[in-house]
Amino acid sequence: AKAQGPATLQMFNKEMSTRAAKTLSLQNRLRRAIDHGELSAHYQPQVDLGSGEIIGMEALVRWNSPDLGMVSPADFIPVAEESGLIDGICEFMLDVCATQNKEWQKQGLMTIPVAVNVSGRQFQYARRLLSACERILSVTDLDSHWLELELTESSAMRDADNAIAVVNQLKEMGIGCSIDDFGTGYSSLSVLKRFPIQKLKIDRSFVMDITTDPNDAAIVDAIVAMAKALKLKVVAEGVENQEHLDFLRTLGCDQIQGYFFSRPLPAEAMGQMLSERRRM
Ligand code: C2E
Ligand code: CA
Ligand code: CA
Ligand code: CA
Numbered sequence: 001a002k003a004q005g006p007a008t009l010q011m012f013n014k015e016m017s018t019r020a021a022k023t024l025s026l027q028n029r030l031r032r033a034i035d036h037g038e039l040s041a042h043y044q045p046q047v048d049l050g051s052g053e054i055i056g057m058e059a060l061v062r063w064n065s066p067d068l069g070m071v072s073p074a075d076f077i078p079v080a081e082e083s084g085l086i087d088g089i090c091e092f093m094l095d096v097c098a099t100q101n102k103e104w105q106k107q108g109l110m111t112i113p114v115a116v117n118v119s120g121r122q123f124q125y126a127r128r129l130l131s132a133c134e135r136i137l138s139v140t141d142l143d144s145h146w147l148e149l150e151l152t153e154s155s156a157m158r159d160a161d162n163a164i165a166v167v168n169q170l171k172e173m174g175i176g177c178s179i180d181d182f183g184t185g186y187s188s189l190s191v192l193k194r195f196p197i198q199k200l201k202i203d204r205s206f207v208m209d210i211t212t213d214p215n216d217a218a219i220v221d222a223i224v225a226m227a228k229a230l231k232l233k234v235v236a237e238g239v240e241n242q243e244h245l246d247f248l249r250t251l252g253c254d255q256i257q258g259y260f261f262s263r264p265l266p267a268e269a270m271g272q273m274l275s276e277r278r279r280m
Contacts, residue, residue, distance in 0.1 A: 027083045029065060030076055034088050039063055041096045042264035043114070045273065046235055046257045049249055052280035054273070058115045058150065058257065059097045060264045061089060077119070086119050091132045093117075098140040098147060100267055105146075109274040115148040115178060120155025126166040133175060144174030150201065151177055153185030160191045171196050178235070183223055193230055200227045204238025207258070211243045217251075224251050 033039055039061055046056040063071045080086040097114045105111050122129045137144050149170065156163045156179055167177045178199035179192075183206050202223050206216045220236070227234035236248050239258030248256060261280060265273065 023079060023082075026071075026076060026079050027085070029068065030063070030080060030083075030085055033063055033065060034085070034092060038065055039089065039092055040266070041093055041100070042266055043270040044257055044264040045262050045270070045278075046255050047261050047280045048255050049245075049253065049280070054110070054112060054278065055255065056113050056115060056148070057270065058264075059093055059117070061093055061117075081119050081121055086121060087128055087132075090116065090118055090122060090129070091136075094132060094136045094147070095140075098136050098142045101146050102140050102142045104271055104274060107271070107275075109271065110277060111146065112274075113146045113148050113176070115150050117150045117180070120152065120158055123151060123155060123163050123166050124159065126162075126169070130166070130169055130173075133170070133173060137173075145176075148176045148178060148198075150180040152180045153182050153187055156195065157185050157187055157191065160194075164194055164196070167196055181237075183219055189226065192226075197232065199233045199235055201235045201237050201257075202253075204258075207236050207238045207244055207248070208240075210247050217247070220248070220253075221251050224253055228252070 041059045042062050043057045043059055045054045046058065047053065048055045061073055061077075063073075063076055065071055077086070077089075080089050093116050097116055101111075101114050118129065133144075133147070136142075137147065151163065151167075170177055176198045177195075178201055179187075179195065179197055180201045181203040182200045183203045200223065202220055206220050206223075209216045210220055211217075224234050233254045235255040235257055236244075236253050237257050239245055239248065239256040239260045241260055244258070245256060245260060262273065
């Protein structure tokens with residue numbers, strides 16, 4: 001039994017350094033990925049339940065690594081946030097999305113805004129984000145109304161005063177913000193109403209079981225009512241089937257996003273969907 005201590009400790013150390021090494025190699029690969037064109041943007045449409053029309057889209061980063069294959073954002077975004085690579089990824093996304101949006105407009109396709117995800121860290125040191133937005137809008141000559149940002153509720157509430165100030169600065173530039181993953185981050189109503197945002201996105205975890213879990217249904221009902229009271233649009237994420245859709249409709253939800261209407265699509269497929277003016 002005496003020998004077990006050091007052996008366990010050794011194993012623990014080994015495991016720790018393996019994990020650290022993995023993170024480091026992911027970080028190094030990610031750094032190269034940005035320069036080597038391994039990242040791309042996919043787009044998931046958002047549909048208005050009143051008109052059935054596509055009224056927006058969310059851009060989601062994709063990483064196709066030559067040695068790892070497709071890597072999920074759930075795996076590399078946290079690494080990107082820790083290492084500071086997130087700024088470069090966000091700037092890549094802003095650039096690609098603004099350029100693509102402008103291109104679709106030139107092709108005469110229906111013009112709708114594109115929403116890019118931003119991390120809390122970028123809001124903390126917002127000067128870089130603000131100047132990147134300004135630069136990209138000017139380079140692409142895209143009207144700022146077609147660019148939106150999504151900030152998670154937990155990031156928004158961590159330092160709400162700062163986040164409110166940044167959202168205000170973006171608003172002055174004509175860039176609207178939504179609060180993402182809403183319902184998971186303990187907002188207080190009094191803070192929420194100070195955010196000059198246009199949209200709340202209800203987190204997928206509440207939508208998933210909405211038809212079977214009365215607690216989830218009650219939460220979504222409350223979020224929709226609150227959004228209405230604050231005159232905000234409300235989007236439900238992760239809508240996967242007709243039952244989800246019907247239930248959300250009865251609760252008065254404005255917009256939906258999810259596999260039921262469409263998975264996130266590469267630019268070409270998204271352009272095709274826009275050209276067909278596909279409806280719900
Ligand atoms: P999110 O911002 O909440 O994005 C929605 C996620 O749900 C996406 O996963 C999307 O593919 C997925 N999804 C959409 N509809 C459905 C559905 O009906 N069912 C299910 N099961 N899933 C659905 P994805 O693309 O893997 O992204 C995961 C997360 O990674 C995002 O969550 C976001 O937090 C982060 N992320 C993705 N792209 C970016 C980015 O460009 N920048 C930053 N900072 N974060 C990003
Ligand atoms: Ca999002
Ligand atoms: Ca979300
Ligand atoms: Ca989420």
